[in-house]
Amino acid sequence: MNQRTILVACTACAALACGPALAQPNAATVKVAAADTSACEKTVKDYLSTLRFVRQTSGSEISSRVESTYLSEAQVAQISQQQGACGAAQALRSKGVGAR
Numbered sequence: 001m002n003q004r005t006i007l008v009a010c011t012a013c014a015a016l017a018c019g020p021a022l023a024q025p026n027a028a029t030v031k032v033a034a035a036d037t038s039a040c041e042k043t044v045k046d047y048l049s050t051l052r053f054v055r056q057t058s059g060s061e062i063s064s065r066v067e068s069t070y071l072s073e074a075q076v077a078q079i080s081q082q083q084g085a086c087g088a089a090q091a092l093r094s095k096g097v098g099a100r
Helices: 001-020 027-058 060-067 073-083 085-094
Strands: none
Touching: 027 060, 027 073, 027 085, 073 085
């Protein structure tokens, strides 16, 4: 056994011994998760705002082309409802939204 294996085994044993006390996240973990979620929400909000702006300024034909290339408002809303804002943000990134 190497040191990493021993460390993993000890951590697993400690988790079993401590039970739920070890499984609860600390305040720093919760803050990081909240920050990650707010970043995802911002990504989704910015994308939807951009779609609306394109629709208002360029018309529905151009907006439809953008939505067919990336994701429509309905698709983003459905993914957000099912998987949360980070799921929708991940779907947008996988389509190339925000890629530079």
